[in-house]
Amino acid sequence: MSKQRSATLTEAQRVSLAQKLLRERLCHQKLPDRPVGLDSQYKHLLELLRRTAVHGESNSILIVDPRGSGKTMVRSIKRCTPLLMTRVAKRWKISSKFLKYSRNLENFPGIFWNIPGIFGNFAENLAFLLEALKKGDKSSSRPVLFVLDEFDLFAHHKNQTLLYNLLDVSQSAQTPVAVVGLTCRLDVLELLEKRVKSRFSHRQIHLFSSLSFSQYVDVVRAQLSLPPDFPDPKFSDEWNHSATKLCEEKSVEEILKRHFNASKDFCALHSLLFLAVSRVSVSRSTLREADLLEASRLISADSKANVLHGLSILELCLVIAMKHLNDTYDGEPFNFQMVHNGTTSLSAHGKPGRFKKPLCAFEHLLQLELVRPVDSGCHNSFFFFLSRGRNVLPYNVNFIRNYFNNNFQILLLYI
Template sequence: MSKRKMKNAHLPVGECIIQVQKIFRERLCHQQLPDRLEGVEAQHKHVLELLKRTAVHGESNSVLIVGPRGAGKTMLLKCVLRDLQEEKEVQQNLLQVHLNGLLQTDDRIALKEITRQLHLENVVGDKVFGSFAENLAFLLEALKKGDRSSSRPVLFVLDEFDLFAHHKNQTLLYNLFDISQSAQAPIAVVGLTCRLDVLELLEKRVKSRFSHRQIHLLSNPTFPQYLERVRTQLTLPDDFPDDGFAQDWNASVKTLCEDKSVEDVLQRHFNSSKDFRSMHMLLMLCLSRVSAAKPAIKPADLLEASRLCFADAVANMLHGLSILELCLIIAMKHLNDVYEGEPFNFQMVHNEFKKFLQRKSNSMYNFDPPVIMKAFEHLQQLELIRPVDSAAAKTQREYQLMRLMLDHSQIMEALQKYPQCPTDVKQWAMSAFG
């Protein structure tokens, strides 16, 4: 009874907003697992059955989950592992090793990580092994239970699987697939990759030991599905402590998703990326604008969040430059226009800047050459300009050939938004003669 009263209690708006932000941070940032996966039920069932056969019956398997970024490969596997752990026999039995091709960049590092995750550092000690295969076989042998000769099943998850194919001789992949095929120990190898041609990367001997099972996830939602996903992601759950607030919030979300301007913004995002993670970023930016004074998401919030998502990061960097640095960028722009994109050096930029100063009686732009050089080097640190080749480092600084990494439109857009940009600098940028 008390719980019912608590649920229907009217909390202060500020308290409700804190709860709202907590729920959505968990949902959107921590990629909270859904209770039930939609659209990939067949793939979920397939992977679950494969891993269950390894965990419960000691049958070795190998499989690749293939799909574009953001298609839900990792979420699918996490949901399978969550459902698998509900079985008591699996909880006590299955060991997991998670490797990532971006982190374990060679087989030696991978083997070290396998040893660490299986807690076998003390068992290995200072032993010296003749080969990688010998070392891996020793690790799996060490997992055998004391009461019977059967080894504990191990699940190897290889994220960014295609990067492991670039390791020397593909030793790790060869040995894992060899063990899974020869039933030396019960292991399951699950690879996650974006590469549709991943099998072409495998050596013949590795390919012959792989089961050739591939599960494809092709994320291709329609716009109405995308819109519905936005609505469900912003909807408060039934167990929200304040019923009245939750009903008002959910009604406002429904109205928001039916707004034409909102639909146009979401259509633009949908056209640029169907990846749900970029949608989550957009929604988090909207939620950051919600407060006790404004306890709902308005169309204007979504428009502003969209503007931030599509903002040009390089153009934004220009807003933080000093006037001197901005003048050097304009000088480079004029050199690019005159010499049709040919490389330039500091001396050329300095001369272009001096031509601008000579036309101005104003002394506010008079800087010493070392100060100008320092500003030029800062632009290089920001990677707004870069040397044409690495050999340039041997050339005297003033004569190193550089390229401008900005195009005309980025510079002009940044100038429009530059806080209190002097009129003569703007006019110089727009003039054709430099």
């Protein structure tokens, strides 16, 4: 059947299907079975949750790491444990499965059960859940897993009521509860109140990857390979062979090494590979070295320099005037009149004529975030701005010299 289907596929359909599969993989619509390069952390968390599920131990743990390094993917560990998954992410939500199990009056006697959704606010939801957990029993109640994504946001909540009650339940000999917090802040424990911190087990897992460059290349090869069940085995073999040879090219290895040394973040790697896969077409049905080189060039391009490409003459003059003000006054705030006077000085040098609507051009630069208000709470904040020297870097303004050297001599005279 697969042979008949592969025979009916045209070259365009094969390429389109291959791109679709790889894009789904690179856009995280299909996550791997387990995190890469985090085996010890994965086993640590799995063992902790197994003790909760098998022995009825209540535990709490915090997973700390930078964004994009695999915190959210650790949730897939729920497939390995017979736990009831109740996810909490920025809003409180009671799992429908939890309500279904908790309606069993033999496990939780003496509670008046309400229809789901009848609770009007967070306090009623929390009171209902805590009452159900407190009526539980370590030997007979079903273990519950709470995953608190963006744990630091809950720490900023007034009185930290949710954290206090969940951790308090995890310290009691009632319903077995595992509380897993996910955060990217290393100082998150400093945000906790004393009563909350005293109930936390102070277990932390840091997901700092120990991935080597050879493992990194293996991940690239695996991400670019088509699955064995691809409808056209011949096309799949050719594609996978080209992906393997691509990873062996010296120029490609240099690109991957540069990205590896800059960041081991797989999100950045997926962005690079996504651009390379998008360049595949019917005329070029396999990945080439030039595709990855172009993708790397696009990824490493300076976004602010690209913004300068689309500015008008007036807007460029305002940027140059702000650059000079920023250098002259060492980053001190300035107002629109000072910037406008700078463009008048430019007009005196090059005699380009009178500019129209400079305030509109200045507002456009504000929308592009090339400048920003000093203090949004100030009465005259709209007219007082600080040049984003960290964004409009000196080499970006100097870039104008090379870009407009043939067409706009006015700018060159002033620079």
